[in-house]
Amino acid sequence: MDRKQYCxxxxxxxSRGLMDEKFIVLIQNxxxxxxxxxxxxxxxxxxxxxxxFGHYTADTTGTINVSEDPSIGGTYSGVEQMGLLWxxxxxxxxxxxxRMRKKNIQTPMEVTISVYQGHQTEGFADLVPLSGVAVERWxxxxxxxxIPVTEGGLTAALFLPSGPGPFPGLxxxxxxxxxxxxxxxxxxxxxxxxxMAIDYLTAKITMExxxxxxxxxxETAYRVLQQHPQVxxxxxxxxxxxxxxxxxxxxxxxxxxxxxxxAVCISGSHVQPVDGSVEEILRFFQKNGEKTRFSEKNEVIxxxxxxxxxxxxxxxxxxxxxQCPLLLVVGEDDQNWPSQESALDIxxxxxxxxxxxxxTVLSYPNAGHLIEPPYTPHARSSTLKTVEIEEKVxxxxxxxxxxxxRAQEDAWKKMVVFLRENLYGGRNxxxxxxx
Amino acid sequence: xxxxTRPLLQECTLACYxxxxxxxxxxxxxxxxxxxxxxxxxxxxxxxxxxxxGCPVTLHSLHHSEDKDDWEAYGHYVSDHRGVVxxxxxxxxxxxYTGKEPMGLLWxxxxxxxSREGLRLRKINVCTPMLVNISVxxxxxxxxxxxxLASALAERWxxxxxxxxIDINKQGVQGTLFIPPGPGPFPTLxxxxxxxxxxxxxxxxxxxSRGYVSFSLDYLRSEHLSADVEFKYFETAFNxxxxxxxxxxxxxxxxxxxxxxxxxxxxxxxxxxIKPRCIVCISSNHYHPPGTTLKAGFKILSKxxxxxxFDENNYMxxxxxxxxxxxxxxxxxxxxxxxxxxLLVNGCDDQNWPTVETAExxxxxxxxxxxxxxxxRLAYPGAGHLIEPPFSPHFRATKFIILNSKKKVILLWGGHTKAHSDAxxxxxxxxxxxxxxxxxxxxxxxxxx
Numbered sequence: 036m037d038r039k040q041y042c043x044x045x046x047x048x049x050s051r052g053l054m055d056e057k058f059i060v061l062i063q064n065x066x067x068x069x070x071x072x073x074x075x076x077x078x079x080x081x082x083x084x085x086x087x088f089g090h091y092t093a094d095t096t097g098t099i100n101v102s103e104d105p106s107i108g109g110t111y112s113g114v115e116q117m118g119l120l121w122x123x124x125x126x127x128x129x130x131x132x133x134r135m136r137k138k139n140i141q142t143p144m145e146v147t148i149s150v151y152q153g154h155q156t157e158g159f160a161d162l163v164p165l166s167g168v169a170v171e172r173w174x175x176x177x178x179x180x181x182i183p184v185t186e187g188g189l190t191a192a193l194f195l196p197s198g199p200g201p202f203p204g205l206x207x208x209x210x211x212x213x214x215x216x217x218x219x220x221x222x223x224x225x226x227x228x229x230x231m232a233i234d235y236l237t238a239k240i241t242m243e244x245x246x247x248x249x250x251x252x253x254e255t256a257y258r259v260l261q262q263h264p265q266v267x268x269x270x271x272x273x274x275x276x277x278x279x280x281x282x283x284x285x286x287x288x289x290x291x292x293x294x295x296x297x298a299v300c301i302s303g304s305h306v307q308p309v310d311g312s313v314e315e316i317l318r319f320f321q322k323n324g325e326k327t328r329f330s331e332k333n334e335v336i337x338x339x340x341x342x343x344x345x346x347x348x349x350x351x352x353x354x355x356x357x358q359c360p361l362l363l364v365v366g367e368d369d370q371n372w373p374s375q376e377s378a379l380d381i382x383x384x385x386x387x388x389x390x391x392x393x394x395t396v397l398s399y400p401n402a403g404h405l406i407e408p409p410y411t412p413h414a415r416s417s418t419l420k421t422v423e424i425e426e427k428v429x430x431x432x433x434x435x436x437x438x439x440x441r442a443q444e445d446a447w448k449k450m451v452v453f454l455r456e457n458l459y460g461g462r463n464x465x466x467x468x469x470x
Numbered sequence: 471x472x473x474x475t476r477p478l479l480q481e482c483t484l485a486c487y488x489x490x491x492x493x494x495x496x497x498x499x500x501x502x503x504x505x506x507x508x509x510x511x512x513x514x515x516x517x518x519x520x521x522x523x524g525c526p527v528t529l530h531s532l533h534h535s536e537d538k539d540d541w542e543a544y545g546h547y548v549s550d551h552r553g554v555v556x557x558x559x560x561x562x563x564x565x566x567y568t569g570k571e572p573m574g575l576l577w578x579x580x581x582x583x584x585s586r587e588g589l590r591l592r593k594i595n596v597c598t599p600m601l602v603n604i605s606v607x608x609x610x611x612x613x614x615x616x617x618x619l620a621s622a623l624a625e626r627w628x629x630x631x632x633x634x635x636i637d638i639n640k641q642g643v644q645g646t647l648f649i650p651p652g653p654g655p656f657p658t659l660x661x662x663x664x665x666x667x668x669x670x671x672x673x674x675x676x677x678x679s680r681g682y683v684s685f686s687l688d689y690l691r692s693e694h695l696s697a698d699v700e701f702k703y704f705e706t707a708f709n710x711x712x713x714x715x716x717x718x719x720x721x722x723x724x725x726x727x728x729x730x731x732x733x734x735x736x737x738x739x740x741x742x743x744i745k746p747r748c749i750v751c752i753s754s755n756h757y758h759p760p761g762t763t764l765k766a767g768f769k770i771l772s773k774x775x776x777x778x779x780f781d782e783n784n785y786m787x788x789x790x791x792x793x794x795x796x797x798x799x800x801x802x803x804x805x806x807x808x809x810x811x812x813l814l815v816n817g818c819d820d821q822n823w824p825t826v827e828t829a830e831x832x833x834x835x836x837x838x839x840x841x842x843x844x845x846x847r848l849a850y851p852g853a854g855h856l857i858e859p860p861f862s863p864h865f866r867a868t869k870f871i872i873l874n875s876k877k878k879v880i881l882l883w884g885g886h887t888k889a890h891s892d893a894x895x896x897x898x899x900x901x902x903x904x905x906x907x908x909x910x911x912x913x914x915x916x917x918x919x
Contacts, residue, residue, distance in 0.1 A: 049512070051508070053632060058506075147632075168650075177506050177601070178623030197623045
């Protein structure tokens with residue numbers, strides 16, 4: 036085939052999108068019936084390269100539309116509009132245990148999408164593509180502002196949506212790996228929530244004094260958010276993943292200062308010594324360390340540390356006292372935390388207490404622990420350095436890629452709707468009938 | 471269509487405003503623009519949610535230009551029973567545009583009250599986006615007196631990610647080259663602007679974002695010694711581009727607007743070296759007295775300025791004396807010599823030059839030579855001379871500095887905003903599909919052998 040006769044045209048729309056937006060990948064003017072490979076390539080901040088690709092056949096008009104046509108092989112198959120992002124995996128020869136996470140969220144993730152002749156599976160670096168485009172994926176919408184927060188000894192970052200406000204607020208907590216993880220808060224700010232990402236395990240104050248933060252740290256974060264002139268102080272929610280769930284539930288139920296309008300808990304549990312500080316809760320987990328199991332690949336499985344779910348009320352957050360709506364997101368193949376068992380117990384406790392109307396549970400078969408924003412590549416396991424242990428371990432998170440990716444997409448959508456309804460809603464149309 | 475009477479509207483507005491003030495403390499409306507980052511020829515959806523039902527609001531767009539002027543557009547809306555206003559679906563009851571106009575907040579932009587006269591909006595730095603702030607205000611009258619309820623920012627880009635911008639200064643030829651991302655090589659365009667301006671890159675950047683290597687040629691900067699020297703300049707430029715490693719040599723076209731279209735006609739008709747695969751001429755002009763450089767030709771033109779017609783605003787129109795000039799065929803490029811497919815795009819309300827008459831003359835000459843099948847024509851009623859990329863604001867008349875003199879006039883370009891904007895959108899799409907057909911799809915000459 037004389038390449039010059041058929042200038043294959045590849046387009047991706049939008050070429051600049053938010054991380055949770057879909058795109059349409061379209062090939063036109065290919066030789067009808069020809070076999071083509073569409074490949075995405077990304078080099079992340081720590082220098083590792085990731086690739087995803089699908090095998091397609093051009094139709095009689097020489098067109099391939101990734102949102103309508105099936106991939107018959109590659110890193111994903113079937114009709115998968117966003118398969119080129121969620122099926123990303125490290126290129127052959129990369130080291131094991133990698134996980135794709137962006138640290139600098141003020142610049143976009145850059146992805147090159149190219150089309151190659153034939154159904155290729157390897158050696159892409161030596162092939163010349165027929166066509167290629169550059170795509171940008173952003174965590175921050177235009178006009179969203181990032182404000183570092185150090186007030187009251189906090190290590191945090193506040194993301195404000197564009198506009199006059201005031202905006203409902205959100206406290207965003209990640210898990211045992213610590214660090215200030217900003218990308219989810221940046222993306223939620225792009226949806227209209229003033230979101231504060233908080234580092235509570237490796238905060239500056241902890242690194243300097245060697246002491247873990249106490250409950251007041253979170254109350255300070257709440258106060259700082261509440262008092263911000265562009266934040267609607269009466270509409271603040273909290274979202275936590277993994278260990279972040281432990282903090283979220285504790286604050287939601289027991290804090291005299293923090294009054295949440297809603298809470299979202301992803302891949303976590305309510306099991307913890309209820310009067311415990313952050314440090315005491317971590318020690319409680321460590322005590323059960325001998326329940327650690329290992330997979331055949333020697334990956335660490337920590338889900339048993341909190342099992343069986345205790346009956347002792349001093350070891351579980353009393354969710355029966357919860358006064359705000361709670362959304363639980365559970366991956367049924369979570370190998371790191373017993374989130375499914377915990378969700379069932381939470382449901383029972385709330386049914387008995389009579390507040391189960393506040394509870395919504397989203398439970399996904401074959402999804403793992405790391406339920407991230409949509410199209411984030413699935414990591415079934417990755418190396419982890421937690422604050423409790425000095426060396427890195429290979430941690431098994433769980434999940435099967437296709438189902439895990441669908442779970443991320445579905446959970447995010449429902450989570451944004453949940454937050455919208457509870458933080459922006461509350462408007463009863465009938466009360467305006469006089470207008 | 472809803473009939474919204476004034477007293478009812480005022481009452482509604484006051485009630486809503488009171489409600490909104492009380493509620494703003496608790497719950498503001500949400501304004502979203504999707505996509506928030508887009509190319510300038512892409513549409514967006516502007517949506518406001520969480521308003522009280524039946525609430526009069528105004529959507530307002532604001533842009534602060536590189537020249538430090540403020541441009542705005544606005545439309546008056548009423549929310550539905552769900553408290554939603556969708557600019558894509560709902561009707562604007564008034565403002566700078568009315569009716570169902572998804573992109574009205576862009577194309578109906580005009581300088582804010584109190585601005586200087588005769589302004590024109592064009593982006594010089596194409597590597598950064600045009601920023602447009604869109605906000606929603608309560609009420610219709612005097613909406614600017616109230617702080618917005620919500621706002622969002624849109625980025626409008628001329629350059630897609632991965633497009634490369636390269637300054638060219640080679641063999642005396644100057645200009646800016648834009649190369650699409652990807653391995654290449656690519657079909658290519660020589661892009662030529664009109665008279666009276668410096669080098670404008672934005673259309674080239676956009677064409678590169680659509681898959682064409684595009685060269686914005688600076689052809690008015692220097693004073694060429696003779697028509698032959700000037701002609702050679704263009705031929706050299708064409709060769710430099712044709713020989714560029716990222717260019718498919720037999721898939722090079724020419725796109726020109728106004729004076730740029732004159733250049734396109736001239737080169738295609740007379741050059742033995744330049745054989746474009748196709749040409750697109752916007753606001754067609756084939757006036758080019760033989761043996762003159764473009765600047766000399768312009769000087770001849772300016773001798774007719776005393777015959778120019780001035781309208782009631784004292785805006786200057788060249789249309790009528792232009793018609794006299796082109797009546798003499800010896801003044802014009804012999805377009806009948808052209809042998810490649812041509813697309814002519816014109817506005818029927820063009821007050822700057824008799825471009826529709828020019829197109830008709832081109833058609834007649836090609837018909838005589840049995841080549842009418844090469845020609846496609848688009849003539850838009852109500853459109854003026856400055857046919858820009860989609861959603862660009864319409865300029866009916868703007869300041870113009872007469873070449874080589876310090877004299878400033880306000881030139882009447884013509885066009886009525888709504889019709890002109892529709893023409894910009896339609897002609898861009900049709901121009902791209904014409905270029906795609908001739909530069910991407912058509913089989914190579916080699917294939918026929």
